[in-house]
Amino acid sequence: MGQKLSCGTSDEHELFSAVQCGDLETVKGLFERNPSLVHHSTVYDRQSALHIAAANGQIEVVSMLVDQSVNVDLFNRYKQTPLMLAAMHGKISCVEKLIEAGANILMFDTLNGRTCLHYAAYYGHSDCLKTILCAAQTSHIASSWGYARFVNVKDGKGATPLHLAARQRRPECVHILLDNGALACASTGRYGFPGSTSLHLAARAGSLDCIRELLAWGADRLQRDDSGRIPYTIAFRHKHGACAALLNPSSAEPLVWPSPLKFISELNEEAKHLLECALIEANKEREKNILKGTTYSPPSPTNSDNEMDDNVSEVSDTEVCCICFDQVCTIQVQDCGHQMCAHCVLALCCHKKPSPTTTSPTAPVCPFCRSIIVQLDVIKLEKKDGTSHDVSSSKLRKSRRSRNFSEGSNSFKSLSAVSSFGKMVARGSGRIAAEDVYIDKPIILD
Known part of the structure; x- marks a missing residue:
């Protein structure tokens, strides 16, 4: 591939041409007539039939060769395996089949x-990429x-x-x-x-x-x-x-996703998606101020100030976040059950860039009871008809006052709300402490 096929016999040339085109019947007929062809390769690039089939996404031919116990880790001239060529050309079905057959990643x-x-x-x-990473976790x-x-x-x-x-x-x-x-x-x-x-x-x-x-x-x-x-x-x-x-x-530095924190790495997908959306929104607000005067115009945040919550009538005022009093509570701390909006969760976890010298970053604490946050869940709301739905599927409530993300700090409005929240928990610990967290080209077969 990348070179014209050079085969010693007409059978070899016919085989490689049929493999490239996905002509399964011709390939089967040639193997029946000459079983040794399965071990042949092109003269210069030393591409096997499996290499050619994988690079061209011919999954039926790949499956047939794998079923005939062909070595899935064959090398071509550059020690590239069929899996490498399938990944290079984005042939996902071939990637999955080769990994399933035991290809070494x-x-x-x-x-x-x-x-x-x-x-x-x-x-x-x-x-x-996802398929290979998934295989790496289980291999x-x-x-x-x-x-x-x-x-x-x-x-x-x-x-x-x-x-x-x-x-x-x-x-x-x-x-x-x-x-x-x-x-x-x-x-x-x-x-x-x-x-x-x-x-x-x-x-x-x-x-x-x-x-x-x-x-x-x-x-x-x-x-x-x-x-x-x-x-x-x-x-x-x-x-x-x-x-x-x-x-x-x-x-201004952007908010940073607190990846070193254990509870973040173990988030369920729904909660993680909510926090990621809030992070993107906050950073886009920051970008608007930074990119003023440049030729680039950043897109509007995910949730516009002009959008109203479709289910706002379903949600009572008691479910508004008690930290910022601005948005609906969407995240719940698993053990203690206290609820916050995604923006305020980010204010607790993302307001300071993680230090690379810190091997074990301190886990954030719940601002209501100061217990360590181990896991977060998406809040399930019950509608008037008795059915439940994820708050994450709804749009955030329109701000009761205009949002004012900080222009020159690493945080945003919710963090300032956290710092002034001490009065609300005076009966408990007496203060809030937000913890520091600190040219290659594809090989094309002519």
Whole structure:
């Protein structure tokens, strides 16, 4: 693939052409006539029939070859496996079939020293990326290598999958990798020498969406590359004005998703989605002020001030958040049962950037009873007809007063509400303490 097929016999040429086109009947007929063809490969690239079928998404041919006990980890000229080629071309059905057949996800090619995870991230195939990461959690990789080590595996030039996704402007892949433990501040440097971080690479590519994701997961705007440059300098030099504005060290830092906290990593999907939406909304409000005067106009927040809650008649005033008195309670602390809105939960957890030197960040405490927050749940509301629904499916209540997210701090309005909440809990502990948390090209068969 990438080269014209060169076969020693007409049968070989006919086989590889039939495999590329997915002509299953011809492939079966050729194997019946000459069973040894299953072990043949192209002359120059040494592509096997399985390589060609996987790269072209011919799942029926892949399934037939796997059923005939063909080695799923065959190497081509560059020690690329069929799984690598399937991930490179985004052939999700072939990726799933090969992994199911026992393909080793921790094989490195000799072209760039990359794994199938690198290929999926580089070419932006998020579905393949998720499948490979899921397989890594349940395979021998998790027990032998360690899942976190696999997610942050480096290629021959020191680049992790996150570096490649940021460099190629793949924000969805960046988000998936960060959500699965990719290190936002990891450098491409090796043997103690500095290199570029994912933020440097995203700044060079001018990917505003990738920069947003990396900053929200704690990427350091002041970290320097091997030339002593911070990401802002790179974005400015390449004339990416909006990116440079967000990366400018003098601009307000974004709220940071508290990934090191155990209770956050174990959130159920509904609660996590609510908090992520609140984080995005708060950061977009911050962006509006930062990007004023640039050519880029940021999109409106997810929840507009002009939107009214469709179910506001279903919710009584007692369910309004008692910290900010502004939005409906959507999150409940599992053990004590106290309720807050997603924005106020973020104010407790995300108002301070996590310190990389802190190995065990202090868990936040409930502002009502000061018990440690271990788990959060989405509140289930009961309608008048007796049925229940998730508060997360409803829009947030329109503000009783205009929202005023801070322009120059790391927090927003809800945090100021938390600091003034001490009067409400004077009967208990007497004060609130928000804890510190501190160019590769696809191989195409002619």
